[in-house]
Amino acid sequence: MTTVGVLALQGSFNEHMAALRRIGVKGVEIRKAEQLQAVDALIIPGGESTTMAKLAHYHNLVRPLLSFPALREFVSTGKPVWGTCAGLIFLANKAIGQKSGGQELIGGLDCIVNRNFFGSQLQSFETELSVPKLAEEEGGPKGFRGVFIRAPAILEVGPDVEILADCPVPLETKKSIMSVDNGQEEEIVSRERVIVAVRQGNLLGTAFHPELTTDLRWHSLFLKMKKDSSDRCLQRVPTSGTDLEDSLGKRPFDLPIYE
Template identity: 70%
Template sequence: MSVGVLALQGSFNEHLAALRRLGVKGMEIRKAEQLEHVTALIIPGGESTTMAKLAEYHNLFPALRDFVKTGKPVWGTCAGLIFLANKAVGQKSGGQELVGGLDCTVHRNFFGSQLQSFETELSVPVLAAMEGGPASFRGLFIRAPAILEAGPNVEVLADYSVLKDKATSYKSSAESGEEQTVSEEKVIVAVKQGNLLGTAFHPELTADTRWHSFFLKMAGEAGDQSSSCSSMAEEDLADCQQPRPIDLPIFQ
């Protein structure tokens, strides 16, 4: 198994370190031709506009889109999630180019500026069922995006409740004598759709490697399915649907 990590900007070194802890050597990806040598790809967190400009400069977008279309697993964290979304809102003037593939609408800076970065415990029942360990994961949100809408084929792996002020402003509520009301709004922060995985937070900045192990199993299943399908007769390909899990370390 060969896992590439897009190394234009951001936390690619932290992803490489997490892969090493699981016994997998990652490959830094900076050129389109390097994608031919990996079976899976991680697009790390960072500054999405800067990453997009560098990817455009190196003519990486066509190769990244082709990689997604091959069915090889791709995981985007934070800025990487924005890259993989079919639609992004809240962008800077002029917007940015996207790779696409995830049937989602992502808000680029949903949680605010760097000063609004935070940590929280997320409920992750699917991750815990697959990888063991606790039923929660410590999510690190750094100038993070959020998924506002997800298509019917998108599996939600984690969400987060945000307090939303229903009043137009505190001042107007006070002047009118109305009581200010606050409600909870759930936004999606982790999804899976076929060969694509997206997290709005940064698992690579924690000691918990369960998300990386989860992704490696996606890569292993894709490789097993591809190799077994290629050896089958064309009329039997329709039966090649069930992936074969591989053994990887789980969170202790």
């Protein structure tokens, strides 16, 4: 059976682990670099990106556990990697709107991400997203309830990046954003919509939190992503409620999630 690692330094890793259990996939909490060798895919969850970066540095400098080089090496293997919210920031080649001094990135996803684009924790929100590509590949409705918590947004993408969802900019969000990049103020062009979900090769990025909903289609989509160097798809057990009850003995909805 496929084994999916979930980076467990900080953030919503428990919710991703629960989602994986609900579709019958083995999840492993990843805190050591050596654990990456035993997983077929990796999820980098939402959380506080600066805190997660500091923890990764701490593990690298004080205890030889998980480090950015180890994560970059995993991305370079071509195995599927999914970043949600803070995880999306880490996967981006460039992030703006960071705190003084910036933070280290894993990179690989050809896009520019604005950290905390939608504002502070108080500006967190839910909205219906149009997801025709997700519906085409995974079935279900063409809409998805996106949960945005102190969320980033994707401002620009490269030619090889597939846009899976975008989102209108709320009225309370400043349309013209000032950020500091390499010591210089940079003004981002005013816009009405921003990108919130993308896919590029073995990488998937979402600015919102699918793990906080009952809709498992993003997890299913991720599990079907192919390793670049192989035609092999990740294997998983059937996802219907009946099959889950038969294989696991009960429906494992063990964490509070949004309907």
